[in-house]
Ligand SMILES: [Zn+2]
């Protein structure tokens with residue numbers, strides 16, 4: 001009950017944690033002659049996910065505090081503060097009294113994340129990101145670009161540009177390879193929009209919300225929905241990617257007992273009135289003030305939710321500077337992703353878009369039936385793929401929407417990739433939990449980078465066709481049959 005309750009109240013926390021996956025491989029040796037590197041391999045920059053840079057309040061002062069991600073102690077303290085009020089509200093049904101405890105407790109952890117009205121960080125909240133100094137690079141090593149996830153992507157694009165210039169100078173190369181994960185894709189798109197692809201050899205987008213994610217769209221419209229089925233399916237589809245061996249067997253067995261015995265339903269029925277009664281205040285007093293000027297999270301709102309989200313989050317007199325910033329990303333970058341990336345391709349820079357499928361999306365919102373990688377809907381990560389709802393197919397006799405002379409329908413008849421804006425450059429991995437990778441993904445990316453002198457796409461290698469099966473235990477990506 002604690003777990004479900006906790007995730008139902010700190011909604012944004014779930015969203016944020018789901019976006020936070022970080023991988024840091026090692027680097028190889030290199031050779032520089034007259035300032036130019038002769039190794040033949042352009043350095044790779046990993047444009048990391050949300051949470052890539054630690055955020056501090058009052059950095060380098062005696063009051064320094066880690067704001068994001070909060071330390072474990074902060075969560076323990078939060079649970080300790082709320083466990084008593086939670087039991088009390090179940091008995092008294094005094095929801096206002098509970099909200100009076102809940103809102104300040106959560107605000108104590110996340111309140112300082114609020115940007116100023118124009119969408120800039122307040123001066124007391126900073127990162128400690130530094131430019132790299134090690135010139136060693138190669139196909140198995142990379143540079144790590146972290147950023148403040150609350151910032152305007154078009155400002156982060158300037159930082160990424162400076163970082164790229166620095167890496168080029170450091171390594172003696174003229175181009176970099178970019179590998180973006182999750183929110184890193186937002187920043188990479190903002191960079192390509194602003195600076196073009198002249199300094200880019202090739203680019204990979206892994207599980208990126210290139211056209212947003214429905215969970216952000218729903219939450220920024222004040223919509224929450226938790227159902228028994230979505231919570232169960234989240235456990236059923238997401239946990240096997242996180243657990244293994246006996247633990248997996250044990251936990252999955254427990255999940256089934258909890259669901260099939262009706263216990264989960266009973267718990268949710270108890271929690272539902274708390275959610276219904278407290279949600280309006282939690283939005284008004286906590287989530288809207290903390291997140292309304294978070295330009296980074298705005299970049300996650302898909303088009304069909306966007307204008308209503310602005311009305312809900314910003315009210316009748318929105319800050320004009322903030323509005324202009326979020327609109328520029330939304331209309332000129334997110335909504336032009338296909339045009340931007342097709343230009344990149346036309347200029348000879350290979351692109352790989354990789355979308356995960358077959359995982360229940362965050363079980364918090366009405367759009368929980370969208371197929372996804374658990375965090376980003378497959379249709380948005382794949383920039384326009386036609387995807388059947390989770391556990392369903394496109395139907396017998398389904399005909400490919402766009403006839404380009406290829407088959408773009410997945411062998412399991414769940415995906416039609418012909419509607420993707422880059423149908424020849426978009427791969428799908430089934431099942432794949434958000435940015436959760438293993439050696440098999442590493443091999444795929446390595447193959448892509450090793451062959452990026454040619455125009456690699458979904459037809460280049462029979463081992464890596466458009467639709468891949470994720471062998472999680474074997475750590476391999478295999479052609480889907
Ligand atoms: Zn080199």
Ligand SMILES: [Zn+2]
Pocket residue numbers: 404405406408423424
């Ligand atoms: Zn085609």
